[in-house]
Amino acid sequence: MRIGVLTGGGDCPGLNAVIRAITRSGIGRGHEIFGFKDGFKGLIENRYIVLNHESVSGILSRGGTILGTTNRDNPFKFKQIVDGKEVYLDMSGTMNENYHALKLDCLVVIGGDGSMRLANQISASTDIKVIGVPKTIDNDIVGTEMTFGFNSAVDIATDALDRLHTTAESHHRVMILEVMGRDAGWIALHGGAAGGADIILIPEIPYNLESINKTIQERIARGKSFSLIIVSEGIKTLSGEQIVREGIGMDIFNVPRLGGVSSWLARVIEEYTGIESRATILGHLQRGGSPNSFDRVFATQLGARAAELAAKGRFGEMVVLRENKITSIPLEQVKGVRLVPIDDPLVKTCREIGLSFGD
Numbered sequence: 586m587r588i589g590v591l592t593g594g595g596d597c598p599g600l601n602a603v604i605r606a607i608t609r610s611g612i613g614r615g616h617e618i619f620g621f622k623d624g625f626k627g628l629i630e631n632r633y634i635v636l637n638h639e640s641v642s643g644i645l646s647r648g649g650t651i652l653g654t655t656n657r658d659n660p661f662k663f664k665q666i667v668d669g670k671e672v673y674l675d676m677s678g679t680m681n682e683n684y685h686a687l688k689l690d691c692l693v694v695i696g697g698d699g700s701m702r703l704a705n706q707i708s709a710s711t712d713i714k715v716i717g718v719p720k721t722i723d724n725d726i727v728g729t730e731m732t733f734g735f736n737s738a739v740d741i742a743t744d745a746l747d748r749l750h751t752t753a754e755s756h757h758r759v760m761i762l763e764v765m766g767r768d769a770g771w772i773a774l775h776g777g778a779a780g781g782a783d784i785i786l787i788p789e790i791p792y793n794l795e796s797i798n799k800t801i802q803e804r805i806a807r808g809k810s811f812s813l814i815i816v817s818e819g820i821k822t823l824s825g826e827q828i829v830r831e832g833i834g835m836d837i838f839n840v841p842r843l844g845g846v847s848s849w850l851a852r853v854i855e856e857y858t859g860i861e862s863r864a865t866i867l868g869h870l871q872r873g874g875s876p877n878s879f880d881r882v883f884a885t886q887l888g889a890r891a892a893e894l895a896a897k898g899r900f901g902e903m904v905v906l907r908e909n910k911i912t913s914i915p916l917e918q919v920k921g922v923r924l925v926p927i928d929d930p931l932v933k934t935c936r937e938i939g940l941s942f943g944d
């Protein structure tokens with residue numbers, strides 16, 4: 586078989602481990618593997634490399650993706666300059682032609698919810714055979730109980746909270762750590778539980794400033810002159826208001842880009858409580874660097890199962906984690922985003938041990 590592979594959307598730790606596993610297990614079955622550069626853009630522009638033992642050597646522990654990626658291109662509305670003007674064209678036909686010219690049997694798309702949506706659309710509207718591998722630090726893809734990259738991002742958030750803890754204590758301050766996740770609070774929830782945050786703010790549980798203030802005051806009354814807050818970038822008030830990143834525009838699905846709510850929150854908390862407050866935005870540190878051991882193993886398993894699906898001709902499916910087993914589901918079932926249920930067992934545990942969700 587001839588198998589194409591691409592990575593789409595924002596990167597995350599573990600992408601190279603998947604590429605390596607697909608390549609090695611594919612070659613083991615006698616297949617040829619082609620890696621497209623920079624997501625769907627590479628397939629549109631016919632930019633690819635042949636993946637072999639040599640090209641995937643030493644990449645298991647490397648962050649990022651050796652193939653490159655982008656979260657700015659939609660092949661169905663692909664930005665091009667025609668006669669000096671910006672136009673958006675449907676390039677799915679070109680992708681189809683390039684796929685067939687290379688005599689590919691299938692395309693493995695390693696991506697987040699946006700890439701899976703596109704993979705589904707490609708499956709439905711072209712004769713490209715697609716297999717999905719879900720990735721994202723956000724952990725928000727429907728159908729899988731976890732995505733690779735998430736565990737490494739939680740480790741980074743935990744380490745950051747540990748560091749903020751000591752300086753918060755020395756200076757008697759409120760320290761706020763802002764983490765990514767868009768509309769899903771998984772990183773904040775798990776990072777906050779692991780790093781001993783006093784308040785965890787997630788988009789799924791609307792926050793209330795009075796309640797945050799009350800928790801901080803209660804801690805002071807108990808002799809704790811500092812507080813640690815972990816906040817997910819997409820938190821909302823009860824009326825659904827969100828702080829979005831100014832001047833950076835919308836993503837390819839017309840959703841505003843997030844980031845910066847912690848700076849606003851620090852100002853407001855300082856005014857409200859009179860306690861010095863500081864914000865740290867963890868940002869892309871959560872996406873860069875080496876995957877942890879869990880994500881290396883998990884990503885390797887997902888990549889090997891994707892290669893197995895290809896060998897079995899099981900196209901139109903996405904590999905997933907279900908009840909601790911790697912299995913697969915139809916791509917068309919991957920719709921929407923997987924949010925933290927407000928009765929998630931970890932939310933319950935955190936409440937039981939006295940953490941606040943600012944509600």
Ligand code: F6P
Pocket residue numbers: 595656697721722723765766767818842843872
């Ligand atoms: O979806 C992954 C993610 O890292 C989100 O958590 C975050 O909101 C977004 O991507 C950031 O995107 P960009 O890299 O375009 O700033």
